[in-house]
Amino acid sequence: MPVLTNIGFLATCKDEGQQGEIHPIKEAAIAWQNDTISWVGQESDLPSEFKNEDAFDADGKMVVPGLIDCHTHLAFGGWRPNEFAMRVQGKSYLEIAKAGGGILSTVRETRKASEDELYEKASGFLKEMAKLGVTTVECKSGYGLSVEDELKTLRVYQRLGEDQPMHIIPTFLGAHTIPPEYKDNRQAYIDLVIEEMIPRVAEEGVAEFCDIFTEESAFTIDESRRILRTAKAAGLTPKLHADQLTSCGGAELAAELEAASADHLEKISDKGIEAMAEAGVVGVTLPLASLYTQEEFLDCRRLVEGGVDVAVATDFNPGSAPSYDLPLAMMLTCNLGRLSPAEVLKGATIYAAKAINRDVNLGSIEKGKSADFAIIDAPDPDFWMYHYKGANCTGAFGKGEKIY
Numbered sequence: 001m002p003v004l005t006n007i008g009f010l011a012t013c014k015d016e017g018q019q020g021e022i023h024p025i026k027e028a029a030i031a032w033q034n035d036t037i038s039w040v041g042q043e044s045d046l047p048s049e050f051k052n053e054d055a056f057d058a059d060g061k062m063v064v065p066g067l068i069d070c071h072t073h074l075a076f077g078g079w080r081p082n083e084f085a086m087r088v089q090g091k092s093y094l095e096i097a098k099a100g101g102g103i104l105s106t107v108r109e110t111r112k113a114s115e116d117e118l119y120e121k122a123s124g125f126l127k128e129m130a131k132l133g134v135t136t137v138e139c140k141s142g143y144g145l146s147v148e149d150e151l152k153t154l155r156v157y158q159r160l161g162e163d164q165p166m167h168i169i170p171t172f173l174g175a176h177t178i179p180p181e182y183k184d185n186r187q188a189y190i191d192l193v194i195e196e197m198i199p200r201v202a203e204e205g206v207a208e209f210c211d212i213f214t215e216e217s218a219f220t221i222d223e224s225r226r227i228l229r230t231a232k233a234a235g236l237t238p239k240l241h242a243d244q245l246t247s248c249g250g251a252e253l254a255a256e257l258e259a260a261s262a263d264h265l266e267k268i269s270d271k272g273i274e275a276m277a278e279a280g281v282v283g284v285t286l287p288l289a290s291l292y293t294q295e296e297f298l299d300c301r302r303l304v305e306g307g308v309d310v311a312v313a314t315d316f317n318p319g320s321a322p323s324y325d326l327p328l329a330m331m332l333t334c335n336l337g338r339l340s341p342a343e344v345l346k347g348a349t350i351y352a353a354k355a356i357n358r359d360v361n362l363g364s365i366e367k368g369k370s371a372d373f374a375i376i377d378a379p380d381p382d383f384w385m386y387h388y389k390g391a392n393c394t395g396a397f398g399k400g401e402k403i404y
């Protein structure tokens, strides 16, 4: 039975208390069997049965739960560096999208790519993410926008979930934008999502969540309600890209539908915060998207003070957030979202687990949970976020296996 000893600071991140309470144990050890944690505590209390030759040494460093990136668009064809160059020179994300770039340009490339090509590319990203301490990744479709291309993307996630020692959580995002062949008939595309895509996705069991881009420039509140209600009835839990560019009531809709999360939220209203707190919907902040689109950052302190649990994710995608660096998103949330390092740590672990309905077995270091943890070269979360550097993770375990 493997053990990890000599942990200087163990942030267990148990789901108790406020967002900033990470329930640390100093001079700690963890033991696990296969993929499940069997013991956690102070090393001086480690029962003798766990003292065996399978010991890993944390070298006095900090250990945190394997990080959870609860919002990514992991599988896509091509890249869009030209748009990045245009944006930094003053063109807005929306202007670029209206000129045929944006999501639609990735749709063209994703449709051209084979399932195996998408698989290889996404699998490469996962290996890089593991080096940052990430052990769980939520992955959205949404660059296929036809029945077959959406299923192709979701099958990539299904295969990755089977092949990788990481947890892969698949989300159907057919309502990402209206594809070009339906540009003069949006109603027919919405019908396709409702009548064909959702039933096929549910029947094939290739997604657990249904997400939507609720925005004036994408899907209206009424369209979103119709699509997400259908998804929910088919067994897919709702999630929303909400109130990113305009305050259009996305957060309120997330609460009404008891969504697992509402994400982005830069323009959330006070009413939206109240509704989400009451319904227990997790708010997911995506600061890398704000950074790359040069939009305002979500003031996460407002949400925490309003009683909403805040998770932090990357939104990794080829357009608005072409980086999968979750610790960087955490550091930005400290500096620009006004959360403390301990709060963002809970946001990238146990609250991120809540955003994907996995808090029962992921997101904290406790007996009976999945053996997922990361060794961080810092004495505590304050120092980690303060002296931010790219290569801070020196080891990661996913499902009990050393993945980095």
Ligand code: NIG
Residues within 6 Å of the ligand: 073, 102, 103, 106, 213, 241, 244, 289, 315, 317, 318, 319, 320, 321
């Ligand atoms: O989460 N907001 C909509 N969708 C993505 C952007 C996707 C893209 O630009 O390709 C997002 O930011």
Ligand code: FE
Residues within 6 Å of the ligand: 071, 072, 073, 241, 315
């Ligand atoms: Fe997104």
